[in-house]
Amino acid sequence: MKKKRKIFCSFLKKETEGLEYQFFPGKIGQQIYEQISKKAWNIWLEKQTKIINEKKLNMFIEKDRIFLEKKMKNFFFKKKKN
Template sequence: MTRLVKCVKLGIETEGLDSPPFPGEKGQEIYEKISKAAWQAWLSKQTMIINENKLASFDPKARAYLAEERNKFLFEGNDEMPAGYVPPKA
């Protein structure tokens, strides 16, 4: 059975995640308030941020930065591209 959530990112009721994306309070909050579609959008943006800023996932500073950007994207409506982002040529 599909679980519906009122997605704070998209502003609509839609399909929720199957489980929290990671352990802890923030993972539970995302599970309760963010849709599958919004989470997938975040994963794409996260990849872009990692690549544009040449971040290492094991670096604690990079992880903190990504957590901050995730919160801005999912809960604060920030859809800005990373600094220095150049869209790919068609």
């Protein structure tokens, strides 16, 4: 059985189980892999689905993918106001 990766999740602000592999390409994908937990990623996937459906995004269209990527970056890394 493979040992689970522990990371400090910058989204949940606690140490928890990390992702098993990099789900997103490039630098942002590496940042997500290193700083975002499996739980936080699953929270994003639910939100992402809602955004795609509400905005009627088509992932074959580049501008829609860019829009969704910006939403993802803001979701994970935008400084939250208290």
